[in-house]
Amino acid sequence: MDFDFPNPVKIVQRTARDFARQVVAPLVPEMERSGKFPKPLIKQLAEVGLLGLVTPRRYGGSELGWLARTAAVAEVSKVSAAVGISLQVHHMQSAAVNDWGSKAQKERLLPRMCRGEFLGTCAVTEPTGGSDLVGMASTAARARGGYVLNGSKCYITNAHLCAAPLIIAKTGEGSRGLSAFIIEKGAQGFSLGREEHKMGLLGADTGEFFFKNCRVPESALVADEGEGMKVALKTIGEVGRPGMAAVSLGILEAAFDEAVKFSKSRTLYGKPIAALQAIQWNVADILTDLETARLVCYRASWLKDRGRDCATHMTMAKLYTTEAALRASRKALEIHGGCGTMLDYPVQRCFRDAMVCISAGGTTEVGKIVVSRAALN
Amino acid sequence: MHIIVCVKPVPDPSRFDKLRLDPDTMLLRRDEVPSVINPLDRNALEAAAALKARHKGRVSALAMAAPGALEQLQEALALGCDRACLLTDPAFAGADTLATARVLAAAVRKLGRFDLILCGGYSADGSTGQVGPQLAELLGIPDLTFARSLEIKRKKLHAHCLREERQAVCETELPALVTLDQSANAPRLTPLASLRAAASKKISAWSARDLKLAPSGVGLAGSPTRMLNIFTPPVKRRGEMLQGSPDEAAAQLLERLRKDKVLS
Structure with a gap:
């Protein structure tokens, strides 16, 4: 058995370590004090290539694989677990869009995510909990030309830093009754809640989403209607x-x-x-x-x-x-x-x-x- | 413009505390600490990338090292080099600076026409600073050492070079060799977006035979210097705490320094 990393993974690990020491470490005291994520860091994460680690090259990523991603997130987290969780949740939405999104969604979102225009997120958890997916309360009702969403999400990492989050909501009953959507910030009826104060991971943004008669077009649907459970389970x-x-x-x-x-x-x-x-x-x-x-x-x-x-x-x-x-x-x-x-x-x-x-x-x-x-x- | 950058893999300086010497061979046990591109060579790679962006052309990276150095050459490719060559042969083992410079010179000749060779000022492990100037001498080209800035104007190289506590403003014809000081630039972190493409590029591996070098001129056999011994000097210092108030302690210290003839 060869327990050595392949060369590219070694380089990713070392680069992530240097990035964490040089760029992230000086930010940690202020993140601990304020609890706020330093927004200029998003562009810096993009420039070094950490945001696009698992995104295909044709969408602006580096496609270096999951072992490289694990090594990189661990190195960043050694210096700041708050930045580590922000990065890994960003990868969750990148992967979900790449695995399940339409060609148009991939072309529209993935290059922006690699460039650091925003940090990604996946919103599943609700005030009743995150483990009982079928029991979630948020709904997406069919309406002319799209869907109307109602409900809320909580404890969402990168909530205030994400321009187009991936949301899971009910479109029916049972395990085939969940669907995934990309909701652009600014959509009517979509609003942000408070920034949570946590005991740890200070500096990682955690927040709420509210949907009140939020109308989205058919093109917001990720994968087919009813495939939200698959999207959520594979991504999580x-x-x-x-x-x-x-x-x-x-x-x-x-x-x-x-x-x-x-x-x-x-x-x-x-x-x-x-x-x-x-x-x-x-x-x-x-x-x-x-x-x-x-x-x-x-x-x-x-x-x-x-x-x-x-x-x-x-x-x-x-x-x-x-x-x-x-x-x-x-x-x-x-x-x-x-x-x-x-x-x-x-x-x-x-x-x-x-x-x-x-x-x-x-x-x-x-x-x-x-x-x-x-x-x- | 063709720029050649000499790259040396060295044990990661941030882990020097883990480095051990093999008591039998007097060589570093390099397998115990991962290798990285010599820090000052990253300054050279950065300078090459900047000159390439300004003047167009291509950059080649050369490393004389064990086969494991492919990693550092892949990183050099991700940092903007267009081509990389690994000079590797069991016969190169034990080379001193002159034998190393001979191998590099042969590789430079094999690469063909060039305008500029860039090297780090010295390596983090050997710290001799000799390979660059020796390589220039073997190639018969001028060299400038410890440059903290360089630019090419009307086919001439202009550089500000560190000289003890002064700076020399130098000008030379091309082709030339320049070694870089760490103040020359701020090397980028390796752009991960370039890494996959870099990892798929072919890296040439050249042996002594490929470079038409006789075994007697390379490695330990071709090295005029011999390492007779390496040791850590025993530390015989002993700490002593001076008691009393700060004024009393200062008075005791002064008395002791006078007694030991450190102060008159």
Whole structure:
């Protein structure tokens, strides 16, 4: 087995690392303070090519594949998980439009998304939750020449940064009763709600959408009517979940680095605390989680690059890595003792960010349902 | 205009703390730290891309390295080079700066007509700064070192070059060789949009035989210098905390410095 990345993936990983250090890192303190996403960063993400990583070249992307995307999102997330989640959610809409959109939708949206005219998003979650897709309340009723949408979406990443979000709404009943739409901002009856204040991932934009008799043309429909469930499940399962796994992998890397740095520099009883077995055991646990998470994340992306069935592996990657990031960042925080609870120490940000990643893209419990079904069926 | 850029893969400087020396061979254990394009060579690639944009023409990248250096040459292609050649042969191993310059000179001759060769001022691992000037000498062309700006006017090269604490304003005929200082420009990050096309380009691999070089002139056999030993000097310094108030500590420090004849 060759565990080395192919050359282009190595270059993507290194470039994403340099971008994160040079461009993203200086923005983090202000993102933490204000909770706002720095809008000029969108163009910078586009210029280096991170926005178009999984978009075909004919639409302005670089088409470098899913392993490259995982490595890039993890590197960015190591410095700022907030920027990492914004990037991975952008890839979700890019992939959904590329997989399911009409030729006209691809030609209209994908080049704009690669150029950084806006960050993409997929709006599924509603105030009643995000796991019960069939039970959603937003509707898209057939009307002359198109549809009329009513309802709301919440906890939508990039909500205020997206010019044309992908929305899932009910056009009928049951699993064939969902459809996907691209709604341009400015459409009558479409409005934005508040910007949410989260405990972690500060600086990632999270917001609400409201639809009140929002009339959209037939051309807004993505895929056929009734295929919204497929669009949502494939996009969440094969792009969103590995994306959150990659964000969590970045958090894990950061937590490990902080744990090692602190345990070597903090002295107790006249020597670094790294000499204490209690600290060594925690560091060993964190590194083991990190290496395991790398393997499960990279393998799942490798499967998708080869066009092989990967949904269960993607879910395992998300399930394992988000939990591992939370476990590791808690241990890293505990290694810091009282210092870990101080905002001056980055390790507390790892812990808060890891906590928010648990529910994004499907909770741990939903992940276990998906994996157990694959195991038992 | 044909510009040739010499590119050296070096261990990632941000991970130098992980570098180890092989105690038997006295060589760096390069497999333990991933290689990157030598940072100052990125300045050279950036300068080449700027000159190509202004004057048209083409850029070729040359690297003398192990086969694994394809990655750095693919990156050079993504950074705007039109062609890349890997000079690789087990016979090149252990080359000092002169033997390296001989291989590069043979490759430059094989590439044919050129106007300008750009190199980084020095490599992050060897830090000799000798390969560029030696290559110019072997090719019989003028060289300017540590340029912090360069431009071509009426077929002449004008450059501002660092000289200790001064700057020299230089002019030379083409063809010429210039080594770049890090202040020459701000190298771009690798544009990922160009990477897939770059990765699909063919990279020529040239051996000693392809370059018509005798084994006695390359690698360790062709190197007039020999590495006899590399070691980390033992540090015998010992820290000592001076006690008392800041004034008392300052007085103690002054007394100690006078006693040790650091101050008179």
